[in-house]
Amino acid sequence: MKELESDLVPYDGSFRVGRAPARPPKDAPDEKECRRRLEKSVARISEMQEILYAHDSHALLLIFQGMDASGKDGTIRAVLSGVNPAGCQVFSFKTPSPEELDHDFLWRTTRCLPERGRIGVFNRSHYEEVLVVRVHPEYLERQNLPAPLRLHKLWDKRFESIRSHERHLARQGTVILKFWLNVSKQEQRRRFVSRLEDPAKMWKYSEADVAERRHWREYMKAYEDALRHTSRPWAPWYAIPADDKPYMRMRVAAIVAGAMERLRLKRPAPDAAQRASLARMRKLLDAEP
Secondary structure, three states, rough: OOHHHHHHHOOOOOOOOOHOOOOOOOOOOOOHHHHHHHHHHHHHHHHHHHHHHOOOEEEEEEEEEEEOOHHHHHHHHHHOOOHHHHHHHEEOOOOHHHHHHOOOOOHHHOOOHHHHOEEEEOOOHHHHHHHHHHHOHHHHHHHHOOOOOOOHHHHHHHHHHHHHHHHHHHOOEEEHHHHHHHHHHHHHHHHHHHHHHHHOHHOOOOOHHHHHHHHHHHHHHHHHHHHHOEEOOOOOOEEOOOOHHHHHHHHHHHHHHHHHHHHHOOOOOOOHHHHHHHHHHHHHHHOOO
8 A cells, every 4th residue: 555655645735746647657567568457456445335335334435536638537437337326326517507606606415425334525625616716717697605705825725625615524533535537738638639640539629628738837827736735644635647548547446446355345144133034034035835
């Protein structure tokens, strides 16, 4: 597990986007080995999800953030490919609805939290409120926030709310893992071009996504501040190099499997009353013709 800590965003506020690699290290395993390790972690996650469900004392919340084309959808599919759908919930948060805008900024994700025994996945999340809304503060006009609105204080207050919210969830048994898929601007461009040229990917094309590249610096500043202010032991951020998809998926799966293993959950053993009931059921079944 020590190896996986290299992606961990420090809790002391020292994180800097400029020092976070988008490419795998030179000694990274090749694509074949990454896929082998991914399969191994996926099998372990599937096994432990059944125990998580049976134990019914903890929930697991996975939060994915990243620039467009960073690989969020594909990573979620790859990491959870072996998990029983009954034990997993995936929510994708797009532009807020009028109903959502009439509540506080944490409301729409809070009502989608996983119950105990399940894995919940947020594809984008409440962090959009300190990322895209920070880059585009004009979006705040639709939120009808109490006046006066002081932007230089708003983001720190939202960071404080997020930290308190996530700590509360952790105290109630929710294991929170947050992944920033760090794709470089050059790799994002390459993937956008691929979407334009590949008929199978054209449906992903969006003029708005390309237009947002003009705000790359502002987004990197917003990500840096968000990760610095909200990576905590009870809700850590992991900055995952995302220019290489097999490596990225392997790393995410290993971190998820490691966190589930650290819960040290075991399949619940039947108590005396349950054992007696099982014995009666066995007796009835054995008595059938």
